[in-house]
Amino acid sequence: MTMKSFNFNNFLTFKRLTRFIAYTIIAIVIAGVTYSVLLYLHHYKSDFHLFSNTNFGLLGDFVGGVIGTLVAIVAALYIIKSYKKQISQGKKQTFETSFTLMLEMHRKNLQEVEIKDAQGNTLTGRKAFKPMVEELEELFKAVDKAIEKKSNSDERFAEWREKKNRMTLAHKLSYGYFFYSVNSYFLTIDKNEALYDLCELVRTEIKGSKNLPDELKNLQHHTILGHYYRHLFNMVNWVNAESSLTLKEKQKFCKLIRSQLSDYEEILLYYNSLSSLGEAWNEPLGEREVEKMNLIAKYRLLKNCPYYLYYFGIKPSETYAVEDESWYKRGELFFETDIRLSRKS
Secondary structure (H helix, E strand, C coil): CCCCCCCHHHHHHHHHHHHHHHHHHHHHHHHHHHHHHHHHHHHHCCCCCCCCHHHHHHHHHHHHHHHHHHHHHHHHHHHHHHHHHHHHHHHHHHHHHHHHHHHHHHHHHHHCCEEECCCCCEEEHHHHHHHHHHHHHHHHHHHHHHHHHHHHHCHHHHHHHCHHHHHHHHHHHHHHHHHHCCCCCCCCCCCCCHHHHHHHHHHHHHHHCCCCCHHHHCCCCHHHHHHHHHHHHHHHHHHHHCCCCCHHHHHHHHHHHHCCCCHHHHHHHHHHHCCCCCHHHHCCCCCCCHHHCCHHHHCCCCCCCCCCCCCCCCCHHHHCHHHHHHHHHCCCCCCCCCCCCCCCC
C-alpha cells in the first residue's frame, strides 16, 4: 500500500472549481434580489421609473449597500473556509510525511532486534520474536504455578486464588522478569502490602527452581525491546491524537502499521499490553463504542494474529470479549481468522 502524496495541481483545479461554483451562486443571488426589488417597485410604485436619475441612483445605492454587503460577507466566509481547507490539507501532507518517516524508523528498530537461540545461533528481526514468546511462556507457567502454590498456603494471599486474578498477576510478573530479569523487576516496593510479600515469595521460588534454566532467570530483553515498543506505542498514539484525520482515516494509517507486524510480533504486543509496562495499550477495557475503545481494540492491532493459535494464560478473546462482540455486531471481525462457527449477533 502506498501513501498518496499531496498533489498541488489537483488542489488548484479543485480551488478553481469551487471558486466558479461560489461566483455562480453569488451571481444568482444578486440577480434574484434585483429582480425581486424591480418586481416590487413595478407593482406597488406606479410612479417608479427605473431610469430616472433619482430612482436609478436609489437602486444603485440599494445594490451597492445591501447586496454589496451581502456579497462581501459571503465572499469573506468563502475565503475563510478555503483558507481552513488549505491549512487542513497542509496538515495532512505534513502528517503523511512524518508518518512515513516513523514507519521507516519502526522497520529499523525491528532490524536491530537480536537474540541468540538455545544452540547459540543469532536471530534477528522477525525471526527473534517466536523464541522470545516461547521464553515468556516458560516463565509465565513457572510464575503462575508459584503464585497458585503460595496463595493456597497463606490466607493473606486469598484474593489470588481466583484463577483470573492469579493469571493477571502471573502476566505482570513474568513479563517483568522477561523484560528486566528476576532479580531486577519489582511489581511493588511497598513492604506493607500483601502483594509485596507474595511477589517476594514467588521471586524466591523462581530463583530456586531447578526446572528453569539460568538463562531464563537472567533475561534482560528491555535492551532490545524497550525502544521497539516505546516507538510502536508512540506511533499509534500519535495517529490516534491527530486532529486533522477522521476515525476512518486513522484506522487506515493504523492498518498500515499493523501490516508491518508478524504474527509473533502481535502476540508479544498482546502480552506486553497485559503487563504493568504496557498497560496503556489497554486503557480503557470493556468499551462498546469504537471511538472510546483502547488503542489495540480501536485499531484492531491483533486482527491478523490467528484466533486459533495457542495462547498461554488469558486469551485475547477473553481480554477483548466486549470489544470483539461490538465489532462483530458492526459486521466486522476483531480477529481476521475467527473460526467460531456460531455467534449471536
